[in-house]
Amino acid sequence: MKKKILSLTSLLLFILMLFSACTKSMDKSEDIEIFNPKKSYEVADKYLELIKNNNIEEANKLCTEDLISNNKEISTGTSRIIAYAPDNLIESSKSAFITFNVIRNSSSEPKCDLDNYAIKVIKEGDEYKIDEIKATNLKQVFVRNKSLRMINEDGGKSDLIISLNNIPKDVYLKENGLMLYKEKVPAENFGPVSLGYKGKKIAISTTSDNRAFISIAFIEESKETQGPATQGENEGNTQQQGGNVETGLEELTDKPIAKKVIPLDMLNEVKLDNLVFTQEERYLIVEYMNSSDVKRMKVYNSATGDLVSLNFDEMFSDNKYNIELLEFEKDELKINVSAKDGIKDLDNEILGEYNIDIEKEEIKKI
16 A cells, blocks of 8 residues: 555656656747747848938948958949838748838939849847848839830830820919919929839929929830830820920830829929838828928828828928928828028927828827
């Protein structure tokens, strides 16, 4: 009987020891953090934001030594990143590839690139680091012979988007309550242009002196799948060219891929700086310098062309305060309000950073 009691006691002790060992093993496994895809995305997103702001030194700190050592020179080049939107995330047990659609613009000419960046993030100790970056050019928009054209990643012959001759001749001004009169559209040259993140929309500006016209073109299939232009269309193009033989001959064989153009606005006494879509392309942000050399901003609904009522002019006088776009996520913006150089009559409480909810048309100081 005693032996049975001792045997039962030993069995109970063994079970308790085994349970305790399993519990400790589970505790230790819980202490081991697996690869976190959310943290990897945050690192990749922060890297692109730093590059966009030309903060190369801080961006390099997010990269592995191997990646930095394999690049002789890291710079933004002739065009700069003005915006980007997340595209996809592919994860494994030890790394993640995060892809972004990236918009690059040139400050010297009407030119825009849509690139796809694939950023590989790994874990080094407790830190998440970028170990590889691959960039692919998807689309390029550029001007040739008074025409806006697009070339795809496969190269070859470019597609005609729209020519200056096909820009609307006159439009109603959005600032007028009673739209009784139209005003002539400035269309001597193309100004800044900007692609959407899927390559299906293009924000277009045309300029004459210090006036600017802004519109959005919706892109459909390329001309290779549309078929050649009809004889009537060719005749119309030839008449519109006004004797420009070189451009006329080019457009005789081209059918524009811009199938719908929405006029947004016409701005007087301005110099356009930048056009950029929000991440979901629901809105277009227009940055410009006004006649007082003050940096300003307008936001438009990209589907209807309507100006969003954000009351910038009421809150921040347009001859005293600069409005600068800092960053955006989906339909929310962050701006910085600063004073124009040399202005003394200021309200210092106005200066600083603000969050903007475009959908709700709300502006809140941070």
